[in-house]
Amino acid sequence: MTRKTTLIEAGELAALSPQDVLIVDCRFELMARANGKRDVAKGERDYLQGHIPGAVYASLDQDLSDLSRQAEGLGRHPLPLASAFSAVVSSWGWRPGLQVVSYDAAGGSLAAARLWWLLRLVGVQEAAVLDGGYAAWLAAGLPVEAGKVTRAPSKVELHYDTSRYLTDHAHLLDAPERLLLDARAAPRYRGEVEPIDRVGGHVPGALNRPFSENLGADGRFKSADALRQEFLDVLGPHAPRDVVHMCGSGVTACHNLLAMEYAGLAGSRLYAPSWSGWVSDPSRPVAKG
Known part of the structure; x- marks a missing residue:
């Protein structure tokens, strides 16, 4: 089979033999509420009610993050330790060379892209959304x-390629060639x-590229050519390798990472703690507007 490394269409996925693919349902609703509290189990309940045949379930909070590390200033969804992520992937029966396809209910803009990026982080190329x-x-x-x-x-x-992400707040702004792209909606970026x-607000100097702009009206990604031109317009003189993506907690920023890879603009990185990590210290500067 042809290896899929960014996106896959529904018909293409349906044509794959179950032995040739690991499908992961990543549905999760950040803002879901029940009885006045976060309803973190809604995505899994939806999965149990109906999912793509053969799909296992991944929880953003439990499998793709390590919430116990929030107190370290690493944001609302800290990266899981590589050992913990290895255990999760092992529990799914993944083996080297096996195609992985992740999906969610938001066109890949939430946890599906996060899983795709975590797999890239450990060197798995045959991963698609x-x-x-x-x-x-x-x-x-x-x-x-x-x-x-x-x-x-x-x-x-599995082991993380630590060159592909940043967690050090102190050195986030010390490289003039670095371009921060914030994937949050514009009103949040502006601090409204x-x-x-x-x-x-936003990190001083960061530009806004809402992840929602990667999708067309049908909820699917725009063409690679269209995305390439849109990102080049934002990047200006910056090379893709100089781009560092961020969002609220390091999740939806992965959608911009995926969009750039799909558009042929490889090499950008993630500021994993993102905005929630940045503002964990009140002394850090905040820009508005």
Whole structure:
């Protein structure tokens, strides 16, 4: 089979043999509420009610983050330790060379792109996001199944390429060639509203590229050519390798990373703590407007 490294269409995924692909359902709703509290289990409940046949489930909070590290100033969704991520991937039965396809309910703009990026971080190239997400699968009239899927576990030990992300707040602004791209919606970037974090605004010097601009009206990614031109317009004289993406907690920024890779602009990085990590210290400067 042809290796998919960024996006895959629903029909292409349906044509793959179950032995040739690991499908991961990453549905998760950051703002879901129940009885006045965060409803972190809604995505998994939706998965159990119906999902792409053969898909396992990944929780943004439990599998793709390590919330116990929030107190370290690493943001709302700190990266899991490589050992913990290795255990998660092993529990899914992944083996080197196996194609991985992740999807969510938001066109890949939430946890599906986060999983894609984590796999890239450990050197897995054959990882893709389902273009259009679960909605595209349903729109194509493809089958679904209910209940939990378990796969025979494997045993893999993965290691992060630490050159592909930043966690050091102190040195975020010390490289004049570095370009920060903030993936949050414009009102949050400007500091007009802030529904989640301590304060609104942005890191001084950061530019705004809302991740929602990567998608067309149908919820699927724009063409690679269109995305390439749009990002080049934002980058100006900066090379892709000089770009550092951020968002609220290091999740939706991965959508911009994916869009740039799909557009042929490889080499950008992630500021993993993102805005929630930056404002964990009130002494750090905040820009508005």
